[in-house]
């Protein structure tokens with residue numbers, strides 16, 4: 029459970045969708061540099077405050093998004 033920093037009420041989750049049909053929803057991409065670059069991707073999880081509308085975004089799968097980078 030996540031609470032709004034400003035209102036101290038419980039935030040609810042929503043999914044993120046595209047504004048126009050045919051456009052892809054927003055996603056996080058972590059691109060490595062180099063010749064054989066790999067892309068690590070994760071969908072977003074969005075929490076919304078019912079009082080003020082403040083939103084917080086989280087990566088659904090942060091470990092996968094991080095990839096094989098070490099120490100950063």
Ligand SMILES: [Zn+2]
Nearest residue numbers: 032035077080
């Ligand atoms: Zn709020």
